[in-house]
Amino acid sequence: MEQQTQKTKLADEKFCSECGEIIKLKAEICPKCGVRQIPPPNPLSSTAPNGKNKIIAALFAFFLGGLGVHKFYLGQVGRGILYLLFCWTFIPSIVAFIEFIILLTMSDETFNKKYGAV
Known part of the structure; x- marks a missing residue:
C-alpha cells in the first residue's frame, strides 16, 4: 500500500493552480508543469482586459x-x-x-x- 504524504506550505509559498505543487508565492510560472499562475483578484484594482480602470x-x-x-x-x-x-x-x-x-x-x-x- 502506498503511503500518502501531505503537502504543507510555508507563509511564502502557494499551491500551483494546475498541478498542486508547492511553489513560491511570487512565482508567475510553475517550475514543475510550466503553467502560468493567475494572480488573485485585487478589489482595489478593477482593471479591464484593455487596461481601463x-x-x-x-x-x-x-x-x-x-x-x-x-x-x-x-x-x-x-x-x-x-x-x-x-x-x-x-x-x-x-x-x-x-x-x-x-x-x-x-x-x-x-x-x-x-x-x-x-
Whole structure:
C-alpha cells in the first residue's frame, strides 16, 4: 500500500493552480508543469482586459467630467467631443456627476462588458 504524504506550505509559498505543487508565492510560472499562475483578484484594482480602470474613469468623471475626459479615457471619442462642445452650458458636468455615481456602483463584470473590449 502506498503511503500518502501531505503537502504543507510555508507563509511564502502557494499551491500551483494546475498541478498542486508547492511553489513560491511570487512565482508567475510553475517550475514543475510550466503553467502560468493567475494572480488573485485585487478589489482595489478593477482593471479591464484593455487596461481601463473603473476607479480612474470615475475620478475623471468627477473632476474633469464637464470636459468629457472620462469619455475620451473610455474610448468614446464622439461623446467626449460633444461634452467639450457643450461644456459652457454645465449640462455635461451634471451628466458626468451622474455617470460618476454609476461608474462607482457598477460591478466589475458590467464595466468589463461595456468598456473592456480589447
